[in-house]
Structure formats: C-alpha cells, structure tokens
Amino acid sequence: MQSIRSYLRQVSIVMAFAMMMTTLWAVPASAAMVGTGEVLSEQRADIDRASLMTMLEKQEVKDVLASMGVSEAEVENRIQSLTPAELADFEQQLATAPTGEGVVGVIVLFLVIFIVTDLLCATNIYPFINCIR
Amino acid sequence: MIVPQWATVSILLVVVVLAGCASTPQWPESRQPDAVGFKERHLLTEVPFYPQEKYQCGPAALATMLNSQGHDTDPDALVEKVYLPERQGSLKVELVAAARSHQLLVYPLEPELKDLLTEVAAGNPVLVMQNLGFGWWPQWHFAVVMGFDQTKNVVILHTDTRKAHEQSLRIFLATWQRADQWAAVMLPPDRLPATAKPLKYLTAASDLESTGQLDAARTAYSIAAKTWPDQPAAWLGLGNVAYQRSDWQAAAKQYSMMVERFPDMAAGWNNLAHALKKQGCDIEASAAAECAYQLDDTRFSGMIDAKQDTERKSRQCPQLQCPL
Numbered sequence: 437m438q439s440i441r442s443y444l445r446q447v448s449i450v451m452a453f454a455m456m457m458t459t460l461w462a463v464p465a466s467a468a469m470v471g472t473g474e475v476l477s478e479q480r481a482d483i484d485r486a487s488l489m490t491m492l493e494k495q496e497v498k499d500v501l502a503s504m505g506v507s508e509a510e511v512e513n514r515i516q517s518l519t520p521a522e523l524a525d526f527e528q529q530l531a532t533a534p535t536g537e538g539v540v541g542v543i544v545l546f547l548v549i550f551i552v553t554d555l556l557c558a559t560n561i562y563p564f565i566n567c568i569r
Numbered sequence: 570m571i572v573p574q575w576a577t578v579s580i581l582l583v584v585v586v587l588a589g590c591a592s593t594p595q596w597p598e599s600r601q602p603d604a605v606g607f608k609e610r611h612l613l614t615e616v617p618f619y620p621q622e623k624y625q626c627g628p629a630a631l632a633t634m635l636n637s638q639g640h641d642t643d644p645d646a647l648v649e650k651v652y653l654p655e656r657q658g659s660l661k662v663e664l665v666a667a668a669r670s671h672q673l674l675v676y677p678l679e680p681e682l683k684d685l686l687t688e689v690a691a692g693n694p695v696l697v698m699q700n701l702g703f704g705w706w707p708q709w710h711f712a713v714v715m716g717f718d719q720t721k722n723v724v725i726l727h728t729d730t731r732k733a734h735e736q737s738l739r740i741f742l743a744t745w746q747r748a749d750q751w752a753a754v755m756l757p758p759d760r761l762p763a764t765a766k767p768l769k770y771l772t773a774a775s776d777l778e779s780t781g782q783l784d785a786a787r788t789a790y791s792i793a794a795k796t797w798p799d800q801p802a803a804w805l806g807l808g809n810v811a812y813q814r815s816d817w818q819a820a821a822k823q824y825s826m827m828v829e830r831f832p833d834m835a836a837g838w839n840n841l842a843h844a845l846k847k848q849g850c851d852i853e854a855s856a857a858a859e860c861a862y863q864l865d866d867t868r869f870s871g872m873i874d875a876k877q878d879t880e881r882k883s884r885q886c887p888q889l890q891c892p893l
Binding site: 443468469470471472473474475476479480483 | 655768771772774775776778779801802805806809812834836839840843869873
C-alpha cells in the first residue's frame with residue numbers, strides 16, 4: 437500500500453508538471469493571445485449546440501416537452517447556457533445510445549433526468565422549475 | 570429500504586443474461602451507395618512485426634506503428650518511455666504522447682468498425698485497444714490491425730507473439746467493444762487519415778502544437794487549410810505556430826489571411842493585433858485590437874499589453890479592413 441502511495445505521488449508530480457508545461461506552451465508570450473485549441477473547443481460547442489437545437493424541432497420531442505409543461509423557449513434558453521463540456525457530454529450520450537431507440541428517447545431522457553432532479557431540488561439546472569419541497 | 574436477497578440475485582442474473590446476448594457481428598454494408606466499398610481482403614504486408622515480451626504489448630504495438638511510418642526504433646528503446654513495471658503495462662495516453670514525440674499526428678478514429686476498415690483499406694495500420702478479460706476484471710491489450718478478410722470473417726492483427734494473426738470478427742468486436750472501441754492511426758503530419766474530419770483533425774494538429782512539435786503542427790495545419798479552407802482554426806494555428814517561433818511577420822501574414830476569410834472572428838483580429846504590435850506596426854495593431862473588441866467586447870479589451878516591447882519600426886504594415 438505504501439509503495440503504491442509513493443508511486444502515486446511521483447505520478448502526480450509528473451502530471452502537474454506536464455500540465456503546467458502544456459499550459460505554458462498553449463499560451464505563447466502574452467496571456468491575451470488566443471490559442472488554437474481554444475477556438476476549436478468553441479467551434480465544437482457551437483456545432484453541438486446547433487445539433488441539439490435541431491433536435492428540438494422534432495414533433496415528438498415537442499409533444500413530450502409540452503406534456504411535461506415545459507415550454508420550448510425555456511429549453512432553448514437552457515441549451516444556450518450549457519457549457520462546452522456539458523454539451524460534449526450530451527453528444528457522448530447520444531453517440532452511445534442504442535440504435536433504434538432514436539434521438540427522441542435520448543433527448544427526453546436527458547431532459548427528464550435534469551427536470552426530475554430539479555423538481556426534487558437535487559440539482560438546479562432548470563431554474564424555471566419550482567421544486568417540490 | 571431492505572432489499573431481499575433473492576431480489577438482488579435475480580437482478581444480477583437478469584443483468585448477466587442480458588449482457589450475454591450481444592448481437593451477431595456484421596461487416597459494414599458495402600452495397601449501400603454512400604458506403605465505402607471494401608475489397609474482400611486487405612493485408613498490409615509491409616507493416617513490421619515485433620513479438621511482445623512478457624506484458625509488453627504497449628512497446629511492441631507502438632514500435633509497429635512508428636516503424637510502419639518509416640521510423641527506426643525497437644520495442645526495447647520504447648520500454649522505458651511507455652512501460653510501467655509496477656503496473657505491468659502501458660497507458661494509452663503514454664503511447665499517444667510517445668507517438669507525438671516522434672512527430673506523428675495521432676488521429677483517434679470514430680468508434681466504428683467501418684472507419685477502422687476504411688483506414689486499413691487506405692493503407693494505414695490501426696492501433697487498437699482491447700479488453701481480453703471482462704468488464705469488471707479487465708485485461709487490457711494493445712494490438713495493431715493490419716488487415717481483414719470478409720470471406721473468412723476475420724480481422725488480421727499483429728498481436729502479442731503472433732504475426733498477422735487472424736482473429737474472428739466476433740472475438741475482435743467483443744474485446745474491442747469492452748475497451749470502448751478505441752482505435753487510432755499515427756501518421757506523418759503530411760498525410761491525411763482516410764476518415765479525417767475537419768474539427769477532429771485540427772484538434773489532433775493542435776495537440777501537436779501544444780506539445781511543442783511545431784514543425785509537425787505547421788505541416789498538419791497547412792494540409793488542413795488546403796483540404797478544408799472553410800476552417801478558421803487551420804489559419805489561426807498556422808499563425809500561432811509562427812508566433813511561437815517569434816516570426817512576427819509570418820504570423821501577421823497568416824492572421825491577415827484568416828481575417829480576410831473570416832472577418833467576423835474576433836480571435837483572428839486579436840492575434841493579428843499582437844503580431845502587428847510585435848512587428849512594429851503600432852497604428853495597425855491598435856486598429857486590429859479595436860476590431861476584436863467591436864466583434865466581442867466581453868472577451869477583448871481593445872488594448873494590447875503595453876508592456877510588450879516593439880522590436881523595431883516596420884515600414885511594411887498591411888492595410889486592414891474591419892467589417893464593423
């Protein structure tokens with residue numbers, strides 16, 4: 437156990453150093469330069485956001501949202517404020533979804549998970565939902 | 570809540586049974602008009618083979634990948650770079666990093682059999698990760714796919730001590746899926762992977778840039794700029810590589826080309842401002858910085874860091890046309 441601990445410490449030192457070095461490289465000379473990776477992750481987020489928006493256009497998704505009493509505009513607002521990481525996470529879920537179940541199942545699942553957890557006050561992702569407690 | 574023991578057992582049983590019934594593997598449909606038509610059999614005969622020593626599939630697979638791209642290294646030299654004796658294995662991230670340090674662009678494939686086969690058919694050996702054990706008791710393994718045969722229903726790999734081993738598609742898919750279908754090609758930056766998509770490729774190129782492989786990054790960005798001229802990051806990357814080399818003139822030129830093509834991208838104007846300032850074009854630099862500010866006032870201040878020294882006054886300053 438002790439040997440694993442000491443080994444982990446070495447690894448974390450190396451990792452910390454590596455991360456520091458890559459950060460230094462990525463931001464050349466002046467902190468205000470925009471790195472290539474930065475622009476790329478923004479672009480990826482835009483694409484993810486756009487694809488999420490087109491999913492909202494589907495009639496089945498609209499129906500389910502309507503039956504939940506959630507307006508489309510509110511969901512659109514939420515999608516606009518999702519961070520790149522959250523969007524990427526969602527795209528990941530879509531990509532690994534079993535085929536056949538389709539997009540509707542996943543987007544509704546995604547929304548339901550957060551809406552229900554919001555209702556139970558476990559999370560605060562959709563501020564327009566009044567929680568039960 | 571107390572769950573009765575029989576309930577736990579039956580749930581476990583259901584999970585085990587469900588997990589057992591995986592669907593039968595299939596070759597990607599090649600009769601569809603949009604799909605890539607594969608030949609029945611492909612074998613990359615020139616891919617070198619290195620039999621692994623005990624536990625050392627990582628160095629062996631990496632040597633195969635590197636040397637198939639014209640490098641001259643052997644697994645023993647790679648052991649100290651990518652092998653962790655205590656873990657008796659190699660980490661995926663270390664293999665990727667080692668390939669980058671050899672100036673190769675590491676392009677992770679989409680987790681699709683079709684993409685993997687497309688790369689092999691295009692002549693690119695593919696590094697794959699497999700889990701030869703179970704999901705809950707994994708035994709990770711690296712191998713190199715260098716062929717397939719649809720008639721015999723096999724994928725052909727250099728794996729462990731077996732050269733050009735024919736593995737049944739079913740077994741390959743099962744072990745590959747348990748490793749999240751991770752696969753990557755490692756190519757010289759002047760060769761585009763057969764399945765390359767713009768953003769993913771540019772991300773791979775920017776990984777080269779951020780690990781200090783500036784030559785390789787520049788080559789990859791130029792290829793991307795030629796292949797997908799509608800991608801701003803390719804031009805920005807070319808500028809950023811030049812900037813990191815303190816070649817202000819070349820950087821300013823690349824950023825100028827970027828803002829000409831993508832006048833609405835504030836990042837291009839901002840970086841152009843920095844390159845111009847370094848070059849000694851103060852007035853133009855301020856104009857570019859102001860333009861970046863007009864386009865995105867939450868991110869850019871319109872000012873350039875006053876502490877930056879101007880190296881010398883330049884007489885060749887470009888004419889700028891801010892869209893606003």
